[in-house]
Amino acid sequence: MRYGSIITDFGNSVNYKTAGWRTYRAVIDPDKCIECGNCWIFCPEPCIYKVGEKFEVDLDFCKGCGICANECPTDAIEMILEEK
Amino acid sequence: MQKLDQDKPFRDVMDGNGAVVEAVRLCDVQVIAAYPITPQSHISEGLAKASANGEIDSEYIKVESEHSAMSACIGASATGARVFSATASQGLALMHEMLFAAAGLRLPIVLVNCNRALSAPLNIQNDQQDSITERDSGWIQLYCETAQESLDTTVQAFKIAENPSVMLPVMVCLDGFVLTHTVEPVDVPGKDDVKKFLPDFDSKIFLNPKKPMTIGAFAGSDSYTEFRHENEEAIQRSLKVIKDVDKEYGKLIGREYGLIEEYKTDNADVILITIGSVAGTIKEVIDENEYGSTGLIRVKCYRPFPKNELLKALSKAKVVAVIEKDISLGLGEGALYSEIKGLLYNSNNKPKALNFIVGLGGRDVTSKYIKEIIYNSNKALDSKVQEVTWVGLKEEE
Amino acid sequence: MLVTENVPAFVKCRRVCKSNLSALRCFKFRKNMKEVSNDELFAPGHRGCAGCGCTVAMRLALKVAGENTVATHATGCMEVISSPYPETAWRIPWIHVAFENSAAVASGVEAALKALGKKDKVNVIAFGGDGGTVDIGLQALSGAMERGHDMLYICYDNEAYMNTGVQRSGSTPYGASTTTSPSGSHSVGNDRPKKDMPQIIAAHNVPYVATASIAFPLDYMAKVEKALQVKGPSYIHIHASCTPGWGIPSDKGIEIPRLAVDSGMWVLYEIVNGNKRVTYKPAKKQSVKSYLKMQKRFKHLDEPAIEHIQAEIDKNWDKIFGGKS
Numbered sequence: 001m002r003y004g005s006i007i008t009d010f011g012n013s014v015n016y017k018t019a020g021w022r023t024y025r026a027v028i029d030p031d032k033c034i035e036c037g038n039c040w041i042f043c044p045e046p047c048i049y050k051v052g053e054k055f056e057v058d059l060d061f062c063k064g065c066g067i068c069a070n071e072c073p074t075d076a077i078e079m080i081l082e083e084k
Numbered sequence: 085m086q087k088l089d090q091d092k093p094f095r096d097v098m099d100g101n102g103a104v105v106e107a108v109r110l111c112d113v114q115v116i117a118a119y120p121i122t123p124q125s126h127i128s129e130g131l132a133k134a135s136a137n138g139e140i141d142s143e144y145i146k147v148e149s150e151h152s153a154m155s156a157c158i159g160a161s162a163t164g165a166r167v168f169s170a171t172a173s174q175g176l177a178l179m180h181e182m183l184f185a186a187a188g189l190r191l192p193i194v195l196v197n198c199n200r201a202l203s204a205p206l207n208i209q210n211d212q213q214d215s216i217t218e219r220d221s222g223w224i225q226l227y228c229e230t231a232q233e234s235l236d237t238t239v240q241a242f243k244i245a246e247n248p249s250v251m252l253p254v255m256v257c258l259d260g261f262v263l264t265h266t267v268e269p270v271d272v273p274g275k276d277d278v279k280k281f282l283p284d285f286d287s288k289i290f291l292n293p294k295k296p297m298t299i300g301a302f303a304g305s306d307s308y309t310e311f312r313h314e315n316e317e318a319i320q321r322s323l324k325v326i327k328d329v330d331k332e333y334g335k336l337i338g339r340e341y342g343l344i345e346e347y348k349t350d351n352a353d354v355i356l357i358t359i360g361s362v363a364g365t366i367k368e369v370i371d372e373n374e375y376g377s378t379g380l381i382r383v384k385c386y387r388p389f390p391k392n393e394l395l396k397a398l399s400k401a402k403v404v405a406v407i408e409k410d411i412s413l414g415l416g417e418g419a420l421y422s423e424i425k426g427l428l429y430n431s432n433n434k435p436k437a438l439n440f441i442v443g444l445g446g447r448d449v450t451s452k453y454i455k456e457i458i459y460n461s462n463k464a465l466d467s468k469v470q471e472v473t474w475v476g477l478k479e480e481e
Numbered sequence: 482m483l484v485t486e487n488v489p490a491f492v493k494c495r496r497v498c499k500s501n502l503s504a505l506r507c508f509k510f511r512k513n514m515k516e517v518s519n520d521e522l523f524a525p526g527h528r529g530c531a532g533c534g535c536t537v538a539m540r541l542a543l544k545v546a547g548e549n550t551v552a553t554h555a556t557g558c559m560e561v562i563s564s565p566y567p568e569t570a571w572r573i574p575w576i577h578v579a580f581e582n583s584a585a586v587a588s589g590v591e592a593a594l595k596a597l598g599k600k601d602k603v604n605v606i607a608f609g610g611d612g613g614t615v616d617i618g619l620q621a622l623s624g625a626m627e628r629g630h631d632m633l634y635i636c637y638d639n640e641a642y643m644n645t646g647v648q649r650s651g652s653t654p655y656g657a658s659t660t661t662s663p664s665g666s667h668s669v670g671n672d673r674p675k676k677d678m679p680q681i682i683a684a685h686n687v688p689y690v691a692t693a694s695i696a697f698p699l700d701y702m703a704k705v706e707k708a709l710q711v712k713g714p715s716y717i718h719i720h721a722s723c724t725p726g727w728g729i730p731s732d733k734g735i736e737i738p739r740l741a742v743d744s745g746m747w748v749l750y751e752i753v754n755g756n757k758r759v760t761y762k763p764a765k766k767q768s769v770k771s772y773l774k775m776q777k778r779f780k781h782l783d784e785p786a787i788e789h790i791q792a793e794i795d796k797n798w799d800k801i802f803g804g805k806s
Binding site (some may be wrong): 004006007009011012013014015016017018021022025032033035036037041043044045046047049050058060063064065066067069070071073074075079 | 529532533536537695715733734
């Protein structure tokens with residue numbers, strides 16, 4: 001029995017990959033990264049997650065906003081144009 | 085919580101609002117959010133007093149408006165608590181947006197509405213415009229004639245609302261002042277009997293961190309129609325549930341009411357139809373009437389509209405006269421009348437139909453007016469009578 | 482610049498870092514960042530614009546509140562982008578009802594949790610945009626705060642009704658061009674000052690009231706934590722950017738709110754039991770012009786208007802931040 005617009009599969013927005021929204025994608029250079037966490041904390045999606053001490057971009061969701069690149073204190077993140 | 089002798093059944097005199105307070109006390113309501121408005125105020129006050137004396141163990145939110153009252157009820161009901169509110173006229177109108185929300189969210193809230201005229205002009209006395217205007221909201225609407233019925237219907241309302249095949253809010257309507265403030269003898273059931281009848285609320289909708297739910301997602305054009313259809317199916321299912329709950333209450337507590345009440349309608353040529361406490365006056369006049377066989381149908385369950393019961397009751401009528409305390413401005417007739425006419429359109433029996441608009445803004449519906457109505461309805465059996473009459477309308481100077 | 486393996490990590494990062502943090506502040510920052518929860522209770526896949534500032538406010542609040550939280554939400558950007566049936570970005574129990582009643586619904590949720598005996602373990606957070614808080618939501622919020630419900634209200638303020646197309650709200654600052662207060666030959670844009678919502682709430686004797694900014698995430702999260710510890714009402718007003726509404730490039734969504742704080746346009750403070758305390762004093766005061774010029778919504782402002790805004794800030798600077806910087 002359904003009771004109105006209730007959704008019990010919490011967090012299922014992850015089924016909708018927003019990758020197609022972007023023109024640029026974020027790429028983190030682990031050598032330049034000083035593990036400050038700025039990119040991780042400011043990502044609006046979020047699509048940056050911790051892998052050990054470093055950070056990686058989940059390209060299923062990156063919308064290419066560039067906030068991570070702008071906030072990175074060592075320019076370790078580059079916004080690469082999607083060529084497809 | 086103090087255990088008083090009031091847990092046993094007892095008989096006392098009380099007005100309609102007092103009966104409602106007793107019903108809420110018996111039903112283990114967990115959250116009450118109500119804003120005072122005449123003629124509901126002594127429900128709010130009665131509940132506050134009962135709370136202060138430990139007779140009721142609920143959270144009482146003293147909200148700052150009726151819109152917030154219904155919003156808080158929605159929040160509380162969605163969390164999984166049994167909730168109650170009460171209002172009238174302007175308050176119900178202010179809640180209008182939230183009434184649709186509550187029904188769309190499928191929350192089993194019980195609201196007692198003390199029927200009162202809508203402004204403008206401002207009027208604090210009884211008519212039924214306020215709740216009849218909300219007939220499209222998806223709420224179940226049950227109307228009461230006596231204080232006893234008010235108590236019984238409020239208790240039944242929780243059980244109807246919380247039924248898993250229904251899960252819809254229920255509005256119990258009492259005529260303002262006429263019923264809410266009139267003292268009558270009432271039999272109050274015992275707490276144990278009501279507990280047997282109405283078990284603890286175990287909702288399928290809840291806000292619980294152990295099982296997160298998103299409630300109130302927005303639906304685009306690809307799914308909204310289906311949700312509305314689902315609501316319609318739920319309120320149609322409630323017809324059977326209302327009848328079953330009424331029967332169960334009758335078996336356990338001893339009183340039942342049905343979806344409509346038929347009074348001397350067997351073989352009646354003229355059948356009057358009305359809603360609410362004015363039925364009491366009409367029944368008395370019918371008993372002494374000299375104009376021919378006249379019967380009365382009191383529609384108790386207005387939404388969902390009891391089509392089959394009405395069609396059956398009207399199957400042999402020659403004249404149908406709808407007496408109502410509302411007017412659908414611009415339609416030229418009352419809402420109930422228009423619905424009865426619509427009902428009869430495709431039926432085998434097509435009696436003459438008349439509409440009598442009475443009692444707006446609390447104007448007394450006297451036996452003199454009822455006699456006039458019965459006279460005119462009987463006259464319609466063989467001569468032409470005006471279709472819509474505003475009974476007692478004063479002529480302009 | 483070559484960095485060899487043998488150089489200590491601390492020195493390595495100081496050489497390449499462009500931020501102006503002192504070593505001590507950086508150390509504190511790192512330590513606090515490590516303590517931030519990894520849980521993401523706000524899931525990706527939501528329909529927020531690229532560079533949306535408000536989603537940061539949602540995410541970070543939930544990192545502090547944790548999974549034992551029930552949230553109510555007013556109609557608005559964050560509600561619409563996060564709950565398009567049949568998908569939801571919320572990993573906590575969440576309810577949306579209407580535009581103006583987030584606080585009233587939260588009052589009902591809080592009372593029900595109390596009645597069910599569960600309130601001690603569950604946080605109740607009511608979210609609303611500036612529209613649903615400062616304008617149409619004011620009554621419900623005022624009532625909820627006055628009644629003293631044990632809940633936190635977070636207003637994410639992007640300074641206009643963004644979801645419906647950037648119409649002005651009571652929180653739109655002086656001089657901002659919105660669709661209902663557009664700039665023109667006969668108009669400076671929005672010609673009214675911003676409604677001081679935190680002060681209005683503080684006047685309700687609310688034990689904890691704070692302002693925050695998405696550009697200062699640790700300050701914000703510390704405030705959310707403090708607010709949730711209050712047994713009673715609390716209120717946080719967080720300044721958040723809007724890429725289309727402010728007319729900014731999507732990558733400047735954090736930099737511009739930071740400029741708002743560093744120029745004095747937005748002050749970070751908290752009011753604890755009636756005592757006001759500024760929680761961040763800009764190390765270097767930035768000009769208001771640098772903040773305004775980055776946004777299309779202020780592009781029309783001429784020099785006299787900008788000077789007027791700067792003068793207002795200068796007038797209050799010493800009073801707010803106490804003496805010379």
